[in-house]
Amino acid sequence: MKTLPILTATLVLCGLVSNATDWPQWGGNDPGRNMYSPAKGLPVNFDPGKLKPGTEDYDLKTAKNTKWIAKVGTQTYGNTTVSGGKVFVGTNNETPRDKKHAGDRSIMMVFDEKTGEFLWQLVVPKLASGRVNDWEYLGLLSAPTVEGDRVYLVTSRCEVMCLDVNGFANGNDGAFQDEGQYYVGPGKPKAEPGPRDADIIWKYDMMDELGVFPHNASNCSVLLVDDVLFACTSNGQDWTHSNIPSPLAPSFIALNKKSGELLGEDDAKIGPRIFHGIWSSPSTAKVNGKQLVFHGGGDGVLYAFDAKPVKEGEDKFLKRVFWADCNPPEYKMKDGKPIKYPDASGPSEINATPVFYKNRIYVAVGQDPEHGEGVGRLVCLDATKTGDITKSGVIWDYKGVHRTMSSVSIDPVTGLLFLADFSGFVHCLDAETGKLQWVHDMKAHMWGSTLVADGKVYVGDEDGDFTVLAASKEKKVLSEINLGASVYSTPIVANGVLYVSSQTHLFGFHDSARAATDEVPKVELKPKKP
Amino acid sequence: MPLKRLIDLDQTLSRKERGRFARFSMTLFLLAGAQVAGAGDWPQFRGPTGLGYTEEKNLPLKWSAKTGENVLWKSPLKGAGHASPIVWGDAVVVCTAYWPPEVAEREKVIPEHHVSCHQAGDGKPLWDTLIPPGPWVRKDFRSGAGGGYAAPTPVTDGKLIYCAFGSSVLAALDFQGKIIWRKEIVPYTFDVTLGSSPILYRDTVILFCASAKKGDSRILAFDKASGEEKWRQQFPEMGFSHSTPVIIQVNAKPQMLVLGSGGGNSAKALQSLDPADGKIRWWCRGGGDASSPAYSSGVVYFDSGRGGAGVAVDPAGTGDVSETHIRWTVSQVPEAIGSPVIVGPLVYRLHTPGVLKCWEAATGKLVYAERLEGMTTWASPIADAAGRLFFANAGVTHVIQTGPEFRVLAVNDLGDSNHASAAVANGRMFLAGLKNLHCIGAKP
Numbered sequence A: 001m002k003t004l005p006i007l008t009a010t011l012v013l014c015g016l017v018s019n020a021t022d023w024p025q026w027g028g029n030d031p032g033r034n035m036y037s038p039a040k041g042l043p044v045n046f047d048p049g050k051l052k053p054g055t056e057d058y059d060l061k062t063a064k065n066t067k068w069i070a071k072v073g074t075q076t077y078g079n080t081t082v083s084g085g086k087v088f089v090g091t092n093n094e095t096p097r098d099k100k101h102a103g104d105r106s107i108m109m110v111f112d113e114k115t116g117e118f119l120w121q122l123v124v125p126k127l128a129s130g131r132v133n134d135w136e137y138l139g140l141l142s143a144p145t146v147e148g149d150r151v152y153l154v155t156s157r158c159e160v161m162c163l164d165v166n167g168f169a170n171g172n173d174g175a176f177q178d179e180g181q182y183y184v185g186p187g188k189p190k191a192e193p194g195p196r197d198a199d200i201i202w203k204y205d206m207m208d209e210l211g212v213f214p215h216n217a218s219n220c221s222v223l224l225v226d227d228v229l230f231a232c233t234s235n236g237q238d239w240t241h242s243n244i245p246s247p248l249a250p251s252f253i254a255l256n257k258k259s260g261e262l263l264g265e266d267d268a269k270i271g272p273r274i275f276h277g278i279w280s281s282p283s284t285a286k287v288n289g290k291q292l293v294f295h296g297g298g299d300g301v302l303y304a305f306d307a308k309p310v311k312e313g314e315d316k317f318l319k320r321v322f323w324a325d326c327n328p329p330e331y332k333m334k335d336g337k338p339i340k341y342p343d344a345s346g347p348s349e350i351n352a353t354p355v356f357y358k359n360r361i362y363v364a365v366g367q368d369p370e371h372g373e374g375v376g377r378l379v380c381l382d383a384t385k386t387g388d389i390t391k392s393g394v395i396w397d398y399k400g401v402h403r404t405m406s407s408v409s410i411d412p413v414t415g416l417l418f419l420a421d422f423s424g425f426v427h428c429l430d431a432e433t434g435k436l437q438w439v440h441d442m443k444a445h446m447w448g449s450t451l452v453a454d455g456k457v458y459v460g461d462e463d464g465d466f467t468v469l470a471a472s473k474e475k476k477v478l479s480e481i482n483l484g485a486s487v488y489s490t491p492i493v494a495n496g497v498l499y500v501s502s503q504t505h506l507f508g509f510h511d512s513a514r515a516a517t518d519e520v521p522k523v524e525l526k527p528k529k530p
Numbered sequence B: 001m002p003l004k005r006l007i008d009l010d011q012t013l014s015r016k017e018r019g020r021f022a023r024f025s026m027t028l029f030l031l032a033g034a035q036v037a038g039a040g041d042w043p044q045f046r047g048p049t050g051l052g053y054t055e056e057k058n059l060p061l062k063w064s065a066k067t068g069e070n071v072l073w074k075s076p077l078k079g080a081g082h083a084s085p086i087v088w089g090d091a092v093v094v095c096t097a098y099w100p101p102e103v104a105e106r107e108k109v110i111p112e113h114h115v116s117c118h119q120a121g122d123g124k125p126l127w128d129t130l131i132p133p134g135p136w137v138r139k140d141f142r143s144g145a146g147g148g149y150a151a152p153t154p155v156t157d158g159k160l161i162y163c164a165f166g167s168s169v170l171a172a173l174d175f176q177g178k179i180i181w182r183k184e185i186v187p188y189t190f191d192v193t194l195g196s197s198p199i200l201y202r203d204t205v206i207l208f209c210a211s212a213k214k215g216d217s218r219i220l221a222f223d224k225a226s227g228e229e230k231w232r233q234q235f236p237e238m239g240f241s242h243s244t245p246v247i248i249q250v251n252a253k254p255q256m257l258v259l260g261s262g263g264g265n266s267a268k269a270l271q272s273l274d275p276a277d278g279k280i281r282w283w284c285r286g287g288g289d290a291s292s293p294a295y296s297s298g299v300v301y302f303d304s305g306r307g308g309a310g311v312a313v314d315p316a317g318t319g320d321v322s323e324t325h326i327r328w329t330v331s332q333v334p335e336a337i338g339s340p341v342i343v344g345p346l347v348y349r350l351h352t353p354g355v356l357k358c359w360e361a362a363t364g365k366l367v368y369a370e371r372l373e374g375m376t377t378w379a380s381p382i383a384d385a386a387g388r389l390f391f392a393n394a395g396v397t398h399v400i401q402t403g404p405e406f407r408v409l410a411v412n413d414l415g416d417s418n419h420a421s422a423a424v425a426n427g428r429m430f431l432a433g434l435k436n437l438h439c440i441g442a443k444p
Helices: A003-014 A179-184 A206-210 A512-516 B015-032
Strands: A066-071 A081-083 A086-092 A105-112 A118-125 A145-147 A150-154 A159-164 A200-205 A223-225 A228-232 A252-256 A262-266 A283-287 A290-296 A301-306 A310-312 A315-318 A320-325 A355-357 A360-364 A378-382 A394-398 A409-411 A416-420 A425-430 A436-441 A451-453 A456-460 A465-470 A477-482 A492-494 A497-501 A505-509 B071-076 B086-088 B091-098 B112-119 B125-131 B160-165 B169-174 B179-184 B199-201 B204-209 B218-223 B229-234 B246-250 B253-259 B265-273 B280-287 B294-296 B299-303 B306-313 B326-335 B341-343 B346-351 B355-360 B366-371 B388-391 B396-401 B407-413 B423-425 B428-432 B436-440
Touching (some): A066 A512, A081 A145, A086 A497, A223 A283, A223 A290, A283 A355, A301 A360, A409 A451, A456 A497, B091 B160, B112 B160, B169 B204, B280 B306, B299 B346, B326 B346
Antiparallel strands (some): A066 A505, A086 A105, A252 A262, A283 A290, A290 A301, A360 A378, A425 A436, A465 A477, A497 A505, B160 B169, B199 B204, B204 B218, B218 B229, B246 B253, B294 B299, B306 B326, B396 B407
16 A cells, blocks of 8 residues: 555654654754754743752752653763653663662663653663773763664663663563673673663674774764664774774764664774764755765764765775865964864864754864863855865854854754853854854853754753853843753753753753643644755 | 971971961961961972962062063973972972883883972972882873873972872982882772872871772871871772862861762761871761862861862861751852862852852852853962962963952963962962973062
8 A cells, every 4th residue: 555655754754753842862853953942832930949858859849830850860961852751861870760770880761751750761781891981970871762662872882772662561572682681781690670671672782893992981872864773883092092992993883773783884984083082973864865964073074974875895885975174274283283182272073963954064073071171163064065075065164162062053943053162152153154143151061052942042051050041143141040960961842841951850841831721832843854 | 487387387386486377377367267378388289288378468460471571480390290399498399200202102101200309599400309100000191291190299398308109109308309218009099090199297298098999098197207107097988089188277176188089979078087197077978089178267168179069068066067067068060170269258169161159158159250261270279368369370370359359460371381280489489381390470
């Protein structure tokens, strides 16, 4: 029957198959991963209230415009996703939800979207090799990608993993059956999986299969394009910061979402040029009729690959379509001598997600927070070009930004672009021209990205301040509240609720009055795929 | 007055000296709200008090590498480190680590451990002694200059100089550079490096050895003359720390504040010990890693220095004071590395990204948060007797006027940025850069 595929295609185009007001992956419903939500009626003022004495639980009677608050671990860098009535977030195990999983673990917690009730969790043991590959207590960094009954993520053990969205409660599904061993790590007495544990469908170990040497942390928020998953590998330096142990390992790969089978690896041979590590999550768009995937390189180069792998000899490769070095010459050489990485005035890698918007790529360079502050650069690239577009493809650039790990938010209503940087400044520019509109000083580091929605820009910082700015040409601070612990994550919106995690809690804020009327938030439907 | 006596004031001062100290410290107490040191020497990390106070009030406000303004001299250093210079009389002593150019793989070779002495008047090198390294071949060089091998600042009593290096070794030298004794510190399960500076109390040299491996954390007291261990206190629950202990006087009794909790919080982050025998008097919850506590006006302020809560506690308690003596807390203070300081009624805390926060010491109320552009937050500030704060290092320095209004008096740059804190003695400031040792002072 041909009707069903046509209907499905129509619905996908309209963004209706996955509930358009969910936020099912990093970047929400936009495969270009613009940090924007079309939601309306979002709150300006909210307050989590006070902690109940002697506890880490908030007393919601003292809260304002708060739907629910969940205690997570003590370090929470993972970004929230929401799909199918569940909320997913990566954290650590310093607030154990299950006594049988004790000690330093990386955790993905799953909560009920309506109530905030804890449902189940993925428990990932630490790599025996230690912090060089898997830094203590960082927790799970990947924002889970959810599609239907499957969850895709990258673990802190440098694995791409597929999970059952319902956890172990409905049985042990999929090819992978040894969850009890997985939870505790190799060689340890097995744990007995329970209904609050994760059901692993398959996993793909990038260290074993590809020889990847992840530097300190594996973090990719995987990108789903039809049946193909794309992920960066987190390959990088060894402990000395002077050697790349696996220079031939890929930086970027494609896997079959159903089986975890490797479909291809990048042809860019980035390994020997990695400054530090590979941590940029990808985005995608169709340009000139071709599906491209965009990867921010550990060498500071933005790469666009054809999403369709090509077989060459025994292997399959993702072929470069265009690339652009995002570090300008003056960040590389001074007085005829190379500027040594990670000098504050020197070159950087790309940690941010490249954002695709109206046939352009917006991305800025930055470094690991351990390296401190330094010069940055935001580039706007013409995504319709091919080859080396370092010079020819730059529509505009902006060097007023410092190093950043943040991705841009572009407001389609105003055409304004917002970008947070590590030095603590939020920059507002005209996305079309790159003209600077204003800069707001948060006076604290920012690791996460801005979110623009409903005429507002939401952003958190290391001080724990969570600020709402007007998404307008004139700078205006609408509200600011302190969430009691550093906010290293990016806020997201799903079904009228603004979610943001601090290091210790996941907050769901909404307009309580509007929620009480059960008014469905207005959503501007947009095509699923460009 | 020999300034080492200010460290253990109640034990060693002569009657006449006590009188002198009382007069100038009372004057300065009114300004700074804390006991401050004499101007002659700078014998340890953060000066005679360990808290970053100097009695100087005529230090130059401005200096510049480009124009030479108030730069009296600079003298090349062999190697680099985070250690601050110390000054005793005409001797300026600094510790550095140096890998010879032929060393290709630094993770396999312990660098040379240099203790060098320069003439305070003109920077002339007097001697340079190599300390045989300890047993720890380190591989984590994230902390920068010298790979973290030369992080601890030396300390002196005017007779001997005591220095520690990241290879896990403690040594005593005389003022001719002769090694008197040397002791390897085992076990060496530190996080990143041995970062805590040795301090002195009476006839002991004390080294805080908080470790990444819980159970190994301890504080050790060695006989100053012989290096023999005199006492130790184990901290079985304590994680790693790089904080240098400070000795304060509370109700005329000395307390040694020891701060450490590893990467998170703990119920015993700040502990007060008797510096004579290491017995624990009280403890307080919080975080402790990179920074030393600040103390004045009856309030101890501390935070981890690596991000986390800031805590102000009254040090007059006993036992667990977390529920009884905490005066206020700040939920999140970003990474700082350097230490805070209290001047008069205000706490000053520089943290990343170069933001100076000022709180009321009594209440924790935020007075201001302002940027000090281009500042490293690794170096610890120095408060002078004129109520000025020097956020000084061999790179960009800001001098601000203390008080409830943020006022920058000067911004200076020596162009040799490093993490080391400044030393102040005899109207001059000494700064260890990556390349040179610099002396700032008014030219005759």
